[in-house]
Structure formats: C-alpha cells, structure tokens
Amino acid sequence: MHKFQQSKWSSLLLSNFLGVFNDNLLKNSVIFISISWALPVWLTQSQLITLVSASLILPYLIFSPYAGKLSVIYSKKKIFVFFKMLEIPIMMVACVAFYFEWVALSIFSVLLMGIQSSLYSPSKYGLIRDIGGEEGVSYGSGVFETMAFLGILIGTIVGSFISDLNIKFLEFILFLGVAILGYVVTKSIRAHELPEDKEYKETINPIKYLKSSFQIALQYKYVNSAVFGAASFWMIGGMLQMNLVIHSKQFYQTSNTTTGIIMSFAAIGIALGCWFAGKISGGKVLKGLILIGISGMTILFILLAFVKMSLIFFTINVFLVAFLGGFFQIPCLALIQQSNLGRKLGEIIAYLNLVTFIFVLLGTLIYGLTNYLSGENSFIVFGVIAILCFLVCVYFILSSPIFLKDTIMLFRNKKVN
Numbered sequence: 001m002h003k004f005q006q007s008k009w010s011s012l013l014l015s016n017f018l019g020v021f022n023d024n025l026l027k028n029s030v031i032f033i034s035i036s037w038a039l040p041v042w043l044t045q046s047q048l049i050t051l052v053s054a055s056l057i058l059p060y061l062i063f064s065p066y067a068g069k070l071s072v073i074y075s076k077k078k079i080f081v082f083f084k085m086l087e088i089p090i091m092m093v094a095c096v097a098f099y100f101e102w103v104a105l106s107i108f109s110v111l112l113m114g115i116q117s118s119l120y121s122p123s124k125y126g127l128i129r130d131i132g133g134e135e136g137v138s139y140g141s142g143v144f145e146t147m148a149f150l151g152i153l154i155g156t157i158v159g160s161f162i163s164d165l166n167i168k169f170l171e172f173i174l175f176l177g178v179a180i181l182g183y184v185v186t187k188s189i190r191a192h193e194l195p196e197d198k199e200y201k202e203t204i205n206p207i208k209y210l211k212s213s214f215q216i217a218l219q220y221k222y223v224n225s226a227v228f229g230a231a232s233f234w235m236i237g238g239m240l241q242m243n244l245v246i247h248s249k250q251f252y253q254t255s256n257t258t259t260g261i262i263m264s265f266a267a268i269g270i271a272l273g274c275w276f277a278g279k280i281s282g283g284k285v286l287k288g289l290i291l292i293g294i295s296g297m298t299i300l301f302i303l304l305a306f307v308k309m310s311l312i313f314f315t316i317n318v319f320l321v322a323f324l325g326g327f328f329q330i331p332c333l334a335l336i337q338q339s340n341l342g343r344k345l346g347e348i349i350a351y352l353n354l355v356t357f358i359f360v361l362l363g364t365l366i367y368g369l370t371n372y373l374s375g376e377n378s379f380i381v382f383g384v385i386a387i388l389c390f391l392v393c394v395y396f397i398l399s400s401p402i403f404l405k406d407t408i409m410l411f412r413n414k415k416v417n
Helices: 006-036 045-073 076-100 103-132 134-165 168-187 206-218 223-251 256-281 288-306 311-338 344-374 378-399 401-411
Strands: none
Touching (some): 006 045, 006 103, 045 076, 045 223, 076 103, 076 168, 103 344, 134 168, 134 256, 206 223, 206 344, 223 288, 223 311, 223 378, 256 288, 288 311, 288 378
C-alpha cells in the first residue's frame, strides 16, 4: 500500500462517497417515487428517466470550463467546501418537492445538484494527486472511484427501498443529513496544493474551451485517448443503468426494491473492478487493462442482447459487465493523473468532464431514440450498447499500438512500462 497520509486521504474518500450517494439517492428517489405522482400526460416512465438523467448531465456541458478555471485560480479545497455547503439548501428544495409531490420541482432539484457537482468536480479530482502523489495515481484513482461507486450502490439501494416505504420524513432526514455530514467531512480535508495561478486566462466558452483543451491534451502522451475512454465508460454505464430499470420491470416484473438490488450489483461490480484494477496496477498504469475491460464488456452485452436469461444469471452478467468496466476505467483516469500537468490538471479534468457529459448526453439521446424506434425493447438497447463497446475497442486498437501491445504482454505475464 502506498504511503498516503491516511487521515487526509480518508476525508477525501468519505466526502466523495457522501456526495455521490446523495446524487444517486435523489435521482433514484425521483425516478421511483414520482412515477406514482400525477404525471403530465405527455411524460412516460422512460421519458421521466431520460429527463432526470439529462438534468445531471447538462450542467457539466455548460459549467465545466468555469469549474476548471476555479480549480486553477483558487484553492481546490476551498472550492470543494463552498459547493458542498450549497448542497444543504438544494436538498431543502428537494424536500419541498417531495412533500408537495411536485414533479417539476423534483426534477429542478436534480438539476441544481448537477450544477453544484459540476462546479466542484475538477477541484475534487485534482486533490487525488495532491494527497497521493505521482506514485499513487493508479491506486488512488482506483480507491477514489471505488468510493464513488459505493455511493452509487448504496444510494441506489436506499433510493429504491424508501420509494417502496414512501415515508416522507425518512426521505427528508436522509437528504439533509447526508448533505450536512458531507460539508463537515469536506472541511476536514488536508492536502498539499500547488500555488494558485491567478494569471489563468483560459476561455469559459464551452466550444472554445473544448478546442483549446484538446490542443493542450495533445502535448501529453495518451491524454486525449484516456479522456475519450473515460467519457465512453460513463456513456455506456449511463445507458446500462437506464435500461436496467426498463428491462427489469418489463421482462422480470420486479418491484422497485428488486430493481434497485439489480442496479446495485452493477455498482458493486464497478467498485470491485476499480479497486482490483488499482490494486494490481500498484504504482504503474497498466494500459493493457483498457482493452481487456472493453472487449469483455462487448461480449457480455452481446449475451444480454440475444439470450433470455433467468433473473439470477442476468444479475450475474450485469455484475461482470460492471466489473470489467472498472478494469477499463481506472487506467484511463490514471493516464490523466500521471501526466505532468501541474496546475493544468484541473483544466484537463474539466475538459474530461465536458467530454464525458457530451458523451453521456449522446448516450441518453441514443437510449431515448432506440426506445422510441423499438417500442421500448430493452434487448435492442443492449445490442446498441454492445455496438458502442465494440467501436470503443476498435478506437483504442487503432489509436496507438501500445494499448494492444500492453494487453498482449499482460496475458503473457510480462513487465509493462
């Protein structure tokens, strides 16, 4: 294990967990509970899921350049603490929406959480290197992502569970309690940051920012490939999560709680995959894990598309897809953290966020269009996801021979650079 300063590292990990937990608790509560409210006649279940998901995505497209600027010119910890404080009044808005059963306000509260999360994301991820050091980026990224997906896991389970209970007081305690605890924990983070760059003049226009950041990333080996890979991971994962709700209810007629458990197995798989990928990588970046992860996901999604499985076998397959997703994601993130970017790391993470949520939005649109054209056939959606995984696999093979070379060397149990 790397010599992290455990108290500082633990605060960052716990803060990340609590933030992701509250995001997913709110998101899944809106999806599961608001379905029983008086929905507008034009709003179907799949449209509600798409709209709620988009509310978490759109802020990253708009605010990522500004968030990157904040992480460069100000203390990353101060930015993180400030926006965690704003989570408290946002969850108060959510409580009002749930009390009066207002669908529009509940979706608006998700949008506010998306804005808040997008504005502190580069600062949060930038603290990984500040605490773990260059030698800890693979392990640190693995543990950090593990905590994030544990947040998704528990947020999903709790969200589905309280939706069946439908006890408003319990919902309010959870929303506000986690927000307050997250703020307190974030204040306790200790990190050694590089000096702030007050002269930073990068544009906050999303289109110009995307272009300029792409040019900057070209100066660092594999960074653009890593950004594309990490963004693809979230696009695929988002489509899988949305489709699990429809597939579980239509094909297996599951309750909200059972559906939440199936979704939680995906989160467990990703968390374990991220942790294991970080552990076996140690102080290195094992680029060969990228092709192992994405090619395995492709095969499993093909099975999901063409094989009518029992509920147990389906859940196992979902778990394995997610586990391989962790293998795919961690080396992508580690390649970015390992690059000697200095204070530009925050800018590149904002660039990563911008590209990621362009991809997630694209995935949401593909999901909605596929459902519309197929009559909400979840098997066809799995097939479309398999095609996307295959295209990502081809991209990495063609982008640089090092990815295929390292994959072969891993299978031969040889040392990789």
